[in-house]
Amino acid sequence: MKDTFKHKGLRQQLVNIIEAKGIKDEKVLKAIGKIPRHLFMDSGFLDHAYQDKAFPIAADQTISQPYTVAFQTELLEVKPGDKILEIGTGSGYQTAVLCELGAKVFSIERQLELFKKTSKFLPKLGYRAKKLIFGDGYKGLKEEAPFDSIIVTAGAPFVPKPLLSQLKIGGRLVIPVGDDVQVMTLFIRKGPKEFEQQEYGEFRFVPLLEDKN
Numbered sequence: 001m002k003d004t005f006k007h008k009g010l011r012q013q014l015v016n017i018i019e020a021k022g023i024k025d026e027k028v029l030k031a032i033g034k035i036p037r038h039l040f041m042d043s044g045f046l047d048h049a050y051q052d053k054a055f056p057i058a059a060d061q062t063i064s065q066p067y068t069v070a071f072q073t074e075l076l077e078v079k080p081g082d083k084i085l086e087i088g089t090g091s092g093y094q095t096a097v098l099c100e101l102g103a104k105v106f107s108i109e110r111q112l113e114l115f116k117k118t119s120k121f122l123p124k125l126g127y128r129a130k131k132l133i134f135g136d137g138y139k140g141l142k143e144e145a146p147f148d149s150i151i152v153t154a155g156a157p158f159v160p161k162p163l164l165s166q167l168k169i170g171g172r173l174v175i176p177v178g179d180d181v182q183v184m185t186l187f188i189r190k191g192p193k194e195f196e197q198q199e200y201g202e203f204r205f206v207p208l209l210e211d212k213n
Contacts, residue, residue: 003036010050011037014066017052023070027078031100032070037063039125040091054204059111062206063091064153070097075174075186075200076149078103083130085144085166087137088153088208092118096127098151105129106144108137137208140166147171155182155205164195176205 015033023029038049040063048055054065072094078084080102089095089109095118098105107129109115115134122129133141137152138160145166152163152175163173167189176182184200 003039007036007038007050011035014050014052018067018070021052021067023067023074025070025074027101028070028073028097031073031097032066035093035096035100036125037066037093040093040096040121057091057114058117059113060206061090061111061114063093064205068203068205069094071184071200071203072151072153072174073097073101075184076151076172078149082148083144083146085141085147085150085163086153087140087150087163089118089132090114090153092122092127094151094153095122095129095132096125099127099129106131106133106141106147108133108135108141110134110136138162142166149173150175152176152208153205154208155179156208159185159187164189176203178202 011033015029019029038046041049052065052067054062057063078101082103084098084103084105086107089107095105095107119132140162146168147166148168149172150163155176157179167173169189171189173187175185177185181202182205184203186198188196190196
């Protein structure tokens with residue numbers, strides 16, 4: 001679990017790259033600059049840890065491209081103490097970014113292998129989510145709702161209604177919607193049944209899998 005000066009230097013270069021791509025939120029850039037992304041990847045991929053690319057992790061999933069993580073996080077407009085639901089814990093990298101920003105994170109993962117690995121790994125780095133849950137992200141987490149914001153880190157063919165209903169008034173849902181290519185979509189809850197929708201261009205994600213159990 002080493003984090004060397006070299007790693008810190010590479011991280012700073014990564015911050016410069018995503019800033020050049022248009023990420024403006026200083027707190028998000030600082031979080032990316034602080035979190036040792038190489039520790040979230042298999043040692044064989046260490047050289048790739050600070051490139052702005054997605055990479056494979058266990059269970060046929062990927063660790064998202066840092067720019068994508070920063071982009072989604074920036075759309076959430078995270079404030080310290082925000083209660084955030086994350087759908088798709090994956091490697092835990094996005095979870096760590098949200099924790100670094102002072103959010104109370106509830107995160108759901110449906111791949112047992114990843115859930116077990118990340119549950120053990122995140123606390124070792126000092127990132128403590130409020131709750132890591134093994135389950136179906138399509139259903140959200142009704143017992144902890146409402147949330148200040150919800151982030152979906154996998155491509156969703158449609159927008160799950162439970163997620164919209166579990167947002168606070170004023171809350172934000174950031175979700176990549178589509179089959180092969182996803183459109184990054186932001187929903188802001190304006191009232192009990194009113195949502196404002198904004199679209200932010202195309203991204204590629206692994207699919208959000210619905211629990212068949």
